[in-house]
Amino acid sequence: MALISTRDFSFAFPGAEPILHNVNLSIDEGGFAVLLGPNGSGKTTLLQQLHPVLAAAGERSGDILWRGESVSRETSSEVARNIGFVMQRPESQVVTDKVWHELAFGLENQGMSSDRIRQKVAEIATYFGIEGWFDKDVSELSGGQRQILNLASVMVLDPTLLILDEPTAQLDPISADNFILMLHRLNYELGVTILAAEHELQKILPNATQVLLLSEGELALSAPPQQAIPEIMERYPELAPALPVSAQIYAAAAHNGVSGSSDVPGENATLSPLSPSAQSAVPLTVGEGKRWLNSVLPAAEPAGGMAPSPVVSGANSGRDMDGDIAAATDITGKEPAAIRAQEVWFRYDKGSPDLLQGLNLTVRKGEIFALVGANGSGKSTFVSVLSGVQRPYRGRIELAGTPLKKFAPGALYRNFLGVLPQDPQTLFVQKTVVGDLEDVFPKRGVQRDEMSSAILSGAESLGLMEVLERHPYDLSGGEQQLTALLKVLLLKPQILLLDEPTKGMDEAAKSRVIAVLKALQKRGVTVLFVTHDVEFAAQCADRAGMFFHGDVVSEDRVGPFFSRNNFYTTSASRIARDHFPMAITKDEVIQCVRKQMTL
Amino acid sequence: MTRSRDSFSMSHPLVNFAFFVAVLGMSMFCLHPLILGISLVSAIVYGVVLRGWRHMAKLLGVFIVPGVIVVAILNPAFNHNGVTLLFTMNDGNSVTLEAIVYGVVLAATLAVTTCWFVCVNAVLTRDKFVYVVGRPFPTASLILSMSFRFIPLFLRQFHLTTVSQKYLGRDMSSARWWQKIKIALSVTSSMFTWSMENAIHVSDSMQARGYGQYHRRRSSYSPYRWDRRNVVLLLCVVVLTAVSLTASLEGGLAAQYDPVIVVSGISGASANLWTWIGAGAFALLANIPLAIRCTDAAQWRRYERSLNVGGSQTSTGRIESAWR
DSSP states (O other): OEEEEEEEEEEEOTTSOEEEEEEOOEEETTOEEEEEOOTTSSHHHHHHHHSTTTOOOSEEEEEEEETTEEOOTTTHHHHHHTEEEEOSOTTTTOOSSBHHHHHHHHHHHTTOOHHHHHHHHHHHHHHTTOGGGTTSBGGGSOHHHHHHHHHHHHHTTOOSEEEEESTTTTSOHHHHHHHHHHHHHHHHHHOOEEEEEOSOOTTTGGGOSEEEEEETTEEEEEEOHHHHHHHHHHHOGGGGGGSOHHHHHHHIIIIISTTSOTTSTTTTOOOGGGHHHHTSOOOOSHHHHHHHHHHHSOOOOGGGGSSOOTTOHHHHHHHHHOHHHHHHHHHHTTSOEEEEEEEEEEOSSSSSOOSEEEEEEEEETTOEEEEEOOTTSSHHHHHHHHTTSSOOSEEEEEETTEEGGGSOHHHHHTTTEEEEOSOGGGGOOSSSHHHHHHTTSOSSSOOHHHHHHHHHHHHHHHTOGGGTTSOGGGSOHHHHHHHHHHHHHTTOOSEEEEESTTTTOOHHHHHHHHHHHHHHHHTTOEEEEEESOHHHHHHHOSEEEEEETTEEEEEEEHHHHHHHOSSSSOHHHHHHTTTOTTOOSHHHHHHHHHHHHHO | OOSSOOTTTTSOHHHHHHHHHHHHHHHHHOOOHHHHHHHHHHHHHHHHHHHOHHHHHHHIIIIIHHHHHHHHHHHHHHOOOOSOEEEEOTTSOEEEHHHHHHHHHHHHHHHHHHHHHHHHHHHSOHHHHHHHHHTTOHHHHHHHHHHHHHHHHHHHHHHHHHHHHHHTTOOTTTSOHHHHHHHHHHHHHHHHHHHHHHHHHHHHHHHHTTTTOOSSOOOOOOSOOOOHHHHHHHHHHHHHHHHHHHHHHTTTTOEEOSSSOEEETTBEEOOOHHHHHHHHHHHHHHTHHHHHHHHHHHHHHHHHHHHHHTTTSOHHHHHHHHHO
16 A cells, blocks of 8 residues: 555645646555656645645645545644654754754654653664764764764654655765665665655665656656656657766667767668667666666676777767867867866865865866866865965965966956855845846946846756746755856856856756856856766866865866776676776767667 | 863852852952952852963962952042041042951952952853743843843844845945945845744744644753752852851851951951851861862772772873872
């Protein structure tokens, strides 16, 4: 019997258009359901409606059933106790100041005795590996730790159903992986039923038992992953880029041209070598993808193991097809340096450790440079040092040949240096998105129509047209990030520093950002971004560097950079490196696979 | 000297709280020089143990000694009571011996209190404070805990917002005054929106975890355990305080500075048995933290030695650790 289900459930906020139409979903006890859907499809509203206490007021019709019985006014509080809810932003759902107190909070609400609370808190802290930071202040934790704490302080109440609203959207990939592994453990070991909204499916889908797709307020699909994936590929190609890379490569090879890059010559080639495996399961993980690729391609050349060999022709042609990258590498040697950091040392206090230790970096004009590295390694500190907010105690920073110190405080950020900080909300000061964007322009001396055309064309290219009149805080995390980026871009910077620009974005938004940054690059704008998102870095940047121990180590063009890395690299490269060592993005791998098939 | 492992800091918050109430209470209300002297020395020594001698020396040099001098000078300038006239000032006001002495005593009380508060800060950490308040008022403790959560979050967001506005060309440091007002207004409005948004999320999170959903009374959990060691410590504090108070009530610690100086054992009254009992009890009381620190250290050394005797270490190792 289903644990929770809905029968023709519709919902509208008071005085607004219905946001959910006749939703019929059903989640079995012990299941792991993933809810997907584009931004603004009503995912959050649906999840909140399922929780009797969090359900917003509005017009409802239809039923929500708990173990087959309609949830009524009398049973609602009992149902609420059986549902745990984890929200998107890790900071704002923490109630108290201490980790141990946060864990005890829900139990205190039940009026449980101190002894019993001690037992339960001890048990949950051990299970979640919290013992090491049990006595800490919540403000000392990292984002990933905080989200694990949120999960633990919900799980301590023994919920039967755990609902999560994009729980990893604000986390770096390593913390996100940890979090998803923890969800998998809860489901696998404890049998907790899970319903999670996510748009990054790479890691979560292999563990899921059910995929739910919400499209414009309707439940468009509800099926196990193996059935859901082909259907999403076919009916919702705009959502396909969010699927696991293995599945995408598989599908592109099997269906030949479904997943976007149909500009490849020879796409009509027959795929007879694939047909036996096409009937087998869709590969979801990197390992499955690797096995599938081995089964359909001739064995990899044994010598190719050590160095990326240029012999593998498919890979090279894949790279060469990208004219932008080839052109950009040609200019990098000659162009003047836009950003130059020479032996930069920085620490916050006298006693604290050096976060930048003799850092050297040169980014040339018109280049897109990606700086990748772990959380808390000091990447964001480097951005604030480059942007002149923090001053290095030793070393030299030049922007476009001029020492940073020589810039007047007002002149630096006007039409010269654009900085996108990590938290987009800190940029918003107005009540609507469009008001916030207009706020960038000075009150006098700007033509109204010039201003609105700049805003509209920017909003168009980043896909923000539909949210212009909304309050910035009502946008999804990804939309907030896009709005903040646009706000910075409206200042017409020549040098752009971006701190985690893709946090919370779905794949469609990411590809719009890439297009916008590449267009800026053609106009000679220099971009340096700091990111955990290796897939984005591989697709967007010309060169990349690894931030480690206060310095940039192993900087190179993205191709060699990621194909040389074994751990910090893209999923596509992990899957296909035995066959195509130089192919690092999934499009490149797809092209290589196609080429190989047609030979 | 290790500052991290302080036995007294590791005991139950109620013991800590009782101790500081007793010591501060005695020091502030019993103005006997003997008590003040004992209290000052104990506070400084314990402060040095907890925070290091540099910190205490800085505090004494920069804050306490100048403060003491100011109070000692100001009191006779405004307080003209007392029977022993020393001289008359130009404006006709008299300066008396009693006023000067009382000024010095007041200044000493100030110094004692300040020194003890260094220890209070180090021992009674924020979460212990929340716990002590929360015993009689559970709701107050939840509010305190939530505030302690919110304040650093707010300050951090405020800092980030100011920096972000700087990135947008709104720099406080280079702006004209009317621009400054505008920037301040937009930062304030942004912070207001953020706070409201945060409050909604927190309230959702609280309700989703059952806050206000149960008819039973909220309980209040604390990670502190009440064991035999704490009982003994609390008993020591209570007994020693009771003895000192009795001594004080019996007149052993009488101290009066106006209009005549009557201080038992020093001037106007002779010392009696209660004076010595009271001072002794107070000296023991004020040094409880140091005493248990030393006993614990000795216990640990004995333990280490017993391990060595057990055989695995050589005789030189044993001698070395004995010397240490």
